Amino acid sequence: MNSVIMVVALFFSFSARATSLDYVDLPEGCWAREKFPCSLRAVRTLKNLKLKATKISIPPEAAIKMVSSSRMQLLTGYVWVREGDSFEILIEGQVARISGDVLVSKEDQKIVLQNVGGAIDFNSNRVFPSEVVPVGFENWYARPGGDGEMVRGVANLFSVEKIFKKMIPLMDGDKEQQVVALAEWRRSWAGRAEVGAQFYQEVINRRVAVVEEQKKKKADQKAQREREDQKLRQMFRAKNYIDQ
Amino acid sequence: MAQKNFLFVTFCLVLVMGLLQTYGLMKEYLSPAKYFEAQWARSEKKIELEKLKIALLENQIQDLQTEIATAIPDGGSGGDASSVQIRGLASIAKPKEGAIELSGVLDQKAKSLFREKKYSESNLVFKELVEKYPSSPRVVEAYFFQAEGYFLTGQYQQSLDVIDHMIQHFPDSELTGFIMLRMGQILASRNRADEAKEVYKVILQVHGANADIRDQAEKLLKTAEL
Numbered sequence: 001m002n003s004v005i006m007v008v009a010l011f012f013s014f015s016a017r018a019t020s021l022d023y024v025d026l027p028e029g030c031w032a033r034e035k036f037p038c039s040l041r042a043v044r045t046l047k048n049l050k051l052k053a054t055k056i057s058i059p060p061e062a063a064i065k066m067v068s069s070s071r072m073q074l075l076t077g078y079v080w081v082r083e084g085d086s087f088e089i090l091i092e093g094q095v096a097r098i099s100g101d102v103l104v105s106k107e108d109q110k111i112v113l114q115n116v117g118g119a120i121d122f123n124s125n126r127v128f129p130s131e132v133v134p135v136g137f138e139n140w141y142a143r144p145g146g147d148g149e150m151v152r153g154v155a156n157l158f159s160v161e162k163i164f165k166k167m168i169p170l171m172d173g174d175k176e177q178q179v180v181a182l183a184e185w186r187r188s189w190a191g192r193a194e195v196g197a198q199f200y201q202e203v204i205n206r207r208v209a210v211v212e213e214q215k216k217k218k219a220d221q222k223a224q225r226e227r228e229d230q231k232l233r234q235m236f237r238a239k240n241y242i243d244q
Numbered sequence: 245m246a247q248k249n250f251l252f253v254t255f256c257l258v259l260v261m262g263l264l265q266t267y268g269l270m271k272e273y274l275s276p277a278k279y280f281e282a283q284w285a286r287s288e289k290k291i292e293l294e295k296l297k298i299a300l301l302e303n304q305i306q307d308l309q310t311e312i313a314t315a316i317p318d319g320g321s322g323g324d325a326s327s328v329q330i331r332g333l334a335s336i337a338k339p340k341e342g343a344i345e346l347s348g349v350l351d352q353k354a355k356s357l358f359r360e361k362k363y364s365e366s367n368l369v370f371k372e373l374v375e376k377y378p379s380s381p382r383v384v385e386a387y388f389f390q391a392e393g394y395f396l397t398g399q400y401q402q403s404l405d406v407i408d409h410m411i412q413h414f415p416d417s418e419l420t421g422f423i424m425l426r427m428g429q430i431l432a433s434r435n436r437a438d439e440a441k442e443v444y445k446v447i448l449q450v451h452g453a454n455a456d457i458r459d460q461a462e463k464l465l466k467t468a469e470l
Contacts, residue, residue, distance in 0.1 A: 021285065024292040026300070041296040043288075063299045075299040092310050109306065143310050225415075 022046065039065045039075070045169060053085035057170035071095075078105035080170050084118055091141045097121045103166055107140070114138040114158050116167070117188055134199060136192030154203055157192055347377035354389065363393035384410070388419040391426065400430045421451030425460050432468055441468045 022044045025031040030038035041063040048055045052069055062077025071088040072079070081087055084098040091111045098104075100118020104111065113120055113133055120133045133139045138158040142151040164182060171178045272278055354369035370386040370393075377383070387410050394403035407427050410420045424447050431440040444465040451457045 021289055021292065024289060024296055026293065026296055039296055039300055041292055041299065043292050063296055065300065065303070073303065075303050093307075143306070
């Protein structure tokens with residue numbers, strides 16, 4: 001009887017279908033060989049890809065460029081950085097260091113960072129060092145403005161439903177386990193409303209102060225430049241030295 | 245006997261399974277659907293690779309936009325258009341290391357003529373460089389040599405016109421500082437010593453950080469004061 005079962009099982013194993021395309025990478029084969037820089041586009045959901053101590057999960061149609069094994073640039077879609085361990089995200093030439101769980105999305109040429117359970121640290125003089133994004137908050141970052149400072153929003157509370165929509169396709173386990181995990185996440189964000197008000201006030205006060213200072217400095221520089229140019233042009237354009 | 249029957253049944257089962265498996269494999273292998281499936285899989289991979297390449301190119305464009313946005317100073321937001329300094333990209337662009345600079349050929353030709361003291365011909369080539377490659381970082385030098393060429397051939401008015409253009413478009417360039425020394429000399433030659441002194445003082449103020457410009461300006465200022 002056992003041998004009959006074994007034979008039938010063997011039959012079905014040979015009937016198994018070949019696996020379909022999960023992702024494409026450029027240069028081809030770089031991901032499997034761990035040769036960086038390497039760009040990757042997910043065709044199917046990729047869960048828990050290991051990069052040193054960090055894991056990332058990528059939904060279909062998202063694309064990333066791994067500059068090194070711990071530095072990533074998001075090209076399209078979104079990525080869930082899980083258990084990040086000093087994992088770096090390149091945003092418009094600046095570097096955001098991530099620990100823990102953070103969702104990184106590209107929306108309308110902006111990069112959105114949603115802190116679901118980690119820490120985000122910008123090691124840059126173009127973003128206020130103290131303007132971190134607390135757990136339960138999100139913020140967007142865009143191309144630097146004319147003064148070289150990164151254009152960004154003010155960190156605000158993210159929508160739990162929208163976050164769950166992104167997280168669910170990338171979660172492990174069956175439906176029941178996912179429900180439990182989602183409830184845990186929701187509980188971990190419970191206290192963020194209280195943090196919110198004070199945080200906003202601090203950020204806005206600081207930004208207003210710096211903007212005022214920058215405006216004054218620019219105005220002074222502009223006035224100085226105009227005075228010098230005016231002087232030069234007066235000398236130059238006076239008709240009395242343009243002799244034929 | 246029972247054991248023999250059992251073995252026979254097992255043998256028949258294995259045979260039937262094997263025949264079915266072989267039939268299935270042959271059907272799949274020889275089926276036209278298999279060929280199209282393989283084609284489809286190849287096309288899918290190709291499409292996904294192209295999408296990845298497009299994403300990479302878009303990213304490169306955005307990186308370039310970021311570089312330019314960082315390089316170009318913030319000018320004129322909320323201000324009057326006439327108060328904004330006219331600047332070309334050439335006034336702030338820096339040549340990328342290793343990049344092929346097509347204006348280099350004209351630049352070399354013009355400088356070679358300049359060294360041979362063929363100033364009229366070199367000016368024509370410098371003008372061509374400026375017209376064909378207006379955003380090239382070599383444009384500042386082209387204007388400088390034009391102004392210098394005019395000065396050395398005694399065409400002071402044309403030299404002043406070019407110097408004026410440099411002051412407007414490349415005020416921070418040290419070449420502008422150098423060529424303004426010529427402006428002072430032209431004014432001094434026209435018995436406009438006071439204006440010449442003013443020019444030298446402005447040069448010291450704006451371009452005094454450059455030691456060569458500072459030394460020259462100080463010498464010429466002393467001469468003008470005598």
